Amino acid sequence: MDDNKRILLVEDDPNFGIILRDFLKMNDYDVVLAKNGMEGFEKFKKHDFHICILDVMMPYKDGFTLAGEIKEINQDVPIIFLTAKSLKEDVLKGYKIGADDYLKKPFDSDVLLYKIKAILKRNKLSAILDTDEHEFKFGSFEFNSKLRHLKFKDNKYVKLSPKENMLLKMLLLHKNDLMPRELALTRIWRDDNYFTSRSMDVYIAKLRKQLEIDPNVKINNIHGEGFRLVSD
Amino acid sequence: MDDNKRILLVEDDPNFGIILRDFLKMNDYDVVLAKNGMEGFEKFKKHDFHICILDVMMPYKDGFTLAGEIKEINQDVPIIFLTAKSLKEDVLKGYKIGADDYLKKPFDSDVLLYKIKAILKRNKLSAILDTDEHEFKFGSFEFNSKLRHLKFKDNKYVKLSPKENMLLKMLLLHKNDLMPRELALTRIWRDDNYFTSRSMDVYIAKLRKQLEIDPNVKINNIHGEGFRLVSD
DNA sequence: ATCATATGTTAACGATAGGTTAAATTAATT
DNA sequence: AATTAATTTAACCTATCGTTAACATATGAT
Numbered sequence: 001m002d003d004n005k006r007i008l009l010v011e012d013d014p015n016f017g018i019i020l021r022d023f024l025k026m027n028d029y030d031v032v033l034a035k036n037g038m039e040g041f042e043k044f045k046k047h048d049f050h051i052c053i054l055d056v057m058m059p060y061k062d063g064f065t066l067a068g069e070i071k072e073i074n075q076d077v078p079i080i081f082l083t084a085k086s087l088k089e090d091v092l093k094g095y096k097i098g099a100d101d102y103l104k105k106p107f108d109s110d111v112l113l114y115k116i117k118a119i120l121k122r123n124k125l126s127a128i129l130d131t132d133e134h135e136f137k138f139g140s141f142e143f144n145s146k147l148r149h150l151k152f153k154d155n156k157y158v159k160l161s162p163k164e165n166m167l168l169k170m171l172l173l174h175k176n177d178l179m180p181r182e183l184a185l186t187r188i189w190r191d192d193n194y195f196t197s198r199s200m201d202v203y204i205a206k207l208r209k210q211l212e213i214d215p216n217v218k219i220n221n222i223h224g225e226g227f228r229l230v231s232d
Numbered sequence: 233m234d235d236n237k238r239i240l241l242v243e244d245d246p247n248f249g250i251i252l253r254d255f256l257k258m259n260d261y262d263v264v265l266a267k268n269g270m271e272g273f274e275k276f277k278k279h280d281f282h283i284c285i286l287d288v289m290m291p292y293k294d295g296f297t298l299a300g301e302i303k304e305i306n307q308d309v310p311i312i313f314l315t316a317k318s319l320k321e322d323v324l325k326g327y328k329i330g331a332d333d334y335l336k337k338p339f340d341s342d343v344l345l346y347k348i349k350a351i352l353k354r355n356k357l358s359a360i361l362d363t364d365e366h367e368f369k370f371g372s373f374e375f376n377s378k379l380r381h382l383k384f385k386d387n388k389y390v391k392l393s394p395k396e397n398m399l400l401k402m403l404l405l406h407k408n409d410l411m412p413r414e415l416a417l418t419r420i421w422r423d424d425n426y427f428t429s430r431s432m433d434v435y436i437a438k439l440r441k442q443l444e445i446d447p448n449v450k451i452n453n454i455h456g457e458g459f460r461l462v463s464d
Numbered sequence: 465a466t467c468a469t470a471t472g473t474t475a476a477c478g479a480t481a482g483g484t485t486a487a488a489t490t491a492a493t494t
Numbered sequence: 495a496a497t498t499a500a501t502t503t504a505a506c507c508t509a510t511c512g513t514t515a516a517c518a519t520a521t522g523a524t
Contacts, residue, residue, distance in 0.1 A: 163500075195503070198502085198504090199503080202502080223511075224510090224511085
């Protein structure tokens with residue numbers, strides 16, 4: 001029914017809070033405004049939110065503390081911190097808690113909108129990655145990442161190994177876009193060093209061999225950055 | 233939201249400071265004027281500013297020192313220095329601290345306005361680029377700085393190296409305006425000496441070669457100052 | 465005009481990342 | 495325990511990248 005994304009906004013400055021709330025509402029978000037950490041936490045428990053925007057500096061309960069409590073209930077809600085000071089320790093602290101992004105006050109309202117959109121998009125990706133959605137079509141291939149089956153047109157399917165499978169899936173989640181090296185290494189190999197990196201290159205070669213039947217599908221390297229699977 | 237951008241102006245000459253403040257106010261900026269470094273820092277801590285304009289030569293606390301303190305609190309506030317002498321060491325020192333631009337006294341007030349606008353626009357762009365799409369259009373080119381792809385009309389894209397990529401991006405953030413040599417050197421090469429400077433010239437030549445297909449796009453040198461990419 | 469300095473340009477080199485195959489190792493099955 | 499599958503490591507090769515050298519030209523100061 002209501003496909004608007006729901007935002008929890010916690011901001012202690014009432015003027016700024018209301019202005020920001022109205023601005024977000026104008027842009028088709030459903031916004032619940034809380035004016036301190038306590039109230040923010042209560043409202044978070046009552047509703048489901050797609051994203052939380054928290055001011056860092058608030059009396060009684062600061063944004064970091066609130067974020068910690070929120071993450072205890074739901075690890076996956078993306079959080080954007082609003083911060084006047086952008087001290088390095090603060091940024092680090094925020095990322096440890098699980099911040100998805102930072103915005104230094106004063107910020108441009110368009111930038112906030114962009115960041116919200118980017119985060120929601122990103123989150124959709126990782127939701128797919130964690131749950132199912134294991135059927136992919138690309139070029140003339142059909143790929144089932146649950147069964148680890150890769151099929152070209154009417155050929156019989158080929159069975160992929162677990163690592164081949166995860167890597168292909170990761171590439172497809174970033175289809176036509178950069179899949180950063182470091183992402184695959186931390187997510188699939190759970191370590192980022194010279195050897196895991198070379199291992200990954202070996203798997204890229206294996207996948208390329210599987211995909212070479214289809215001239216419209218390519219895995220391109222972006223030197224120093226990662227790989228990119230291109231297909232129509 | 234609140235449309236007016238807020239400027240912190242720190243200038244020890246009271247006459248000039250007031251004139252400049254009123255001029256900026258007439259141009260729809262909210263200006264807070266401080267008459268020395270100490271006062272400037274206090275006011276910076278109290279309010280959120282979109283941009284700081286600092287006189288370099290002030291008694292007790294000079295503009296550089298103040299800039300350093302400001303950057304410790306908020307690394308991302310753009311800073312414009314006003315300077316009578318424009319010694320090379322001073323310019324370098326400023327860029328290392330994180331200056332966004334320089335203005336030699338006496339200066340044309342319209343130039344200052346133009347620079348303020350350019351900086352705000354640039355800052356907004358790069359904030360967006362941190363998360364979202366990295367797409368630029370100029371002349372008949374399309375440039376994707378995330379994939380490091382440069383495309384001319386319907387041609388196949390050309391791959392850019394990391395340094396080519398960063399340099400082109402920096403030129404585009406200053407499109408039709410001066411991109412100071414020292415800025416690219418401190419930000420991209422992270423060092424400013426004879427060799428890095430020559431290296432940069434080599435990369436300018438490489439970019440020129442890539443861009444020569446389009447007669448409407450040029451990278452011009454401004455002797456002793458830097459480069460300017462002109463288009464449209 | 466002269467000179468020092470800044471810039472334009474090309475080529476070559478060394479360093480590092482990536483492509484690929486095969487052998488070695490480890491894990492999974494039987 | 496034996497066999498097979500999966501993954502890692504090694505080895506060798508190619509591509510890419512950035513720096514530096516070398517030489518040419520342009521610019522601005524004197």
